[in-house]
Amino acid sequence: METWTLSLLLLSLHGAAAVIHSMKYFDTASSGLPNFPEYVIVGLVDELQIVHYDSNTRRAEPKQDWMIRVREEDPEYWKRQTELYFIYQQVSKDNIEEAKQRFNQTGGVHIYQRMGGCEWDDETNKVVRGFYQHGFDGEDFISFDMKTGTWIAPKQQAFISKHMWDQNKAQTAQINHYLTQICREWLKIFVKYGSSSLMRTELPLVSLLQKSPSSPVCCHATGFYPDRASLFWRKDGEELHEDVDHGEILHNHDGTFQMSVDLNLSSVPAEDWRRYECVFQLSGVEKNIVTRLDEAVIRTNAEKPNDMTINTTTIIIIIIIIAAVVVLVLAVGGFMAYKKRKDKDSQTNVKTPLNPSPPMSESGSECSSTEGVNSSKPLMS
CATH class of the missing domain: 3.30.500.10 (MHC class I-like antigen recognition-like)
Incomplete structure (x- = not known):
């Protein structure tokens, strides 16, 4: 679904x-x-x-x-x-x-x-x-x-x-x-x-992640609340719509949210990287979180191979698990x-x-109560 x-x-x-x-x-x-x-x-x-x-x-x-x-x-x-x-x-x-x-x-x-x-x-x-x-x-x-x-x-x-x-x-x-x-x-x-x-605001931790030098750069934001947020890449101050892949907003176990957006840099010369930046916007917060594309701050699988706390593979696994649980x-x-x-x-x-949740669909004409159904008959029958 x-x-x-x-x-x-x-x-x-x-x-x-x-x-x-x-x-x-x-x-x-x-x-x-x-x-x-x-x-x-x-x-x-x-x-x-x-x-x-x-x-x-x-x-x-x-x-x-x-x-x-x-x-x-x-x-x-x-x-x-x-x-x-x-x-x-x-x-x-x-x-x-x-x-x-x-x-x-x-x-x-x-x-x-x-x-x-x-x-x-x-x-x-x-x-x-x-x-x-x-x-x-x-x-x-x-x-x-x-x-x-x-x-x-x-x-x-x-x-x-x-x-x-x-x-x-x-x-x-x-x-x-x-x-x-x-x-x-x-x-x-x-x-x-x-x-x-419900009316609080929490800003995220924003990281740049890359699985390999030839992979897209993932801008990952986690720990924000509420979920009325946007995350995007821009070049020279203009939002990009090509060569980007937006992920869904996902739940974290603590009630906050996470999201990511990938940027394909395969055709971008290294000297032009400085023209790109990832922007996080949260509803109700005037100041954006802007992360400039810099090879020095990108976390990759190649660095700290024994450090399993944060790398692209770990993030992807976490996202898959959370998405599966949510679905x-x-x-x-x-x-x-x-x-x-x-x-x-x-x-x-x-x-x-007395109850805030939706009423049950009735199972048949014999279930005529307008205050809900307590019948044991299947709803689809």
Whole structure:
């Protein structure tokens, strides 16, 4: 699901002062995958993980200290999340079996993914994007189109689900309400709780790396936050668009981010290197980090062969491992049932449900509740 990864890891800017905040819930159900939980669900706010549950621990756990405020305002919050996630763990088993049947598959490794959430503009107070998608074995399976209120099925095996869900107007209204209203209100609450962390800025360590004298020079920035950043090469003050290869923004284990951009110097004379420089820009920070191309500061595999702390090969391995984990864990929304809470939000005076994650897609016409589905039937049936 490469397109998901690309879209999920990019946040747009709206004007000079506005910030686009995001909330995403991802879950992954797997079969035939050793040493990995059969079910994992995570929630992210502004790409920072706030909750985790898996089939091994069977416990919903906060991943940020500031999420303690949820318990203070709702003592049953984490217990309720654990109970609901356990239900969806059971449903996920049926889901993946149903998917395997539709694709006429039996053994082997299979992964069923779901994702849901929204992006909110804190200046206009509007949802600029909502997403609610399903995938199987790394490819898009079915997704909800907010503009038309219908489901998009790129796979023939998803036509059954599309036909059923397009006819379910109550479910369509429920999902649309979540994407445009509920997700936004919970996102505003979480941003308020975690403002000291979510609104911080951290500058990166920028290094120039090169595998061999004939390889492209990699400008690598790591340890920055937030991910609203850009990294590019320029020559004589002008940004380059040719002979450059931009990498994706990737997560670091500490909640910060890393990215890289390669420059092909095969046709550049050595005396012209001084005309090139790598530029890192971070949203909210006026001063850029500029690293001039200088052979003396480039780290290569040839130097310090016994030093395994920083070299191009090590960086590439780290990036591959992190990317693999992100793609595997980035899964598709919590789809939890939600109820309406009596307490009003202090800022918006809008009632919010007990659970912030997206509602589950209904499995059939007999599941008619508009407050979520606790059925054990597969979502794809």
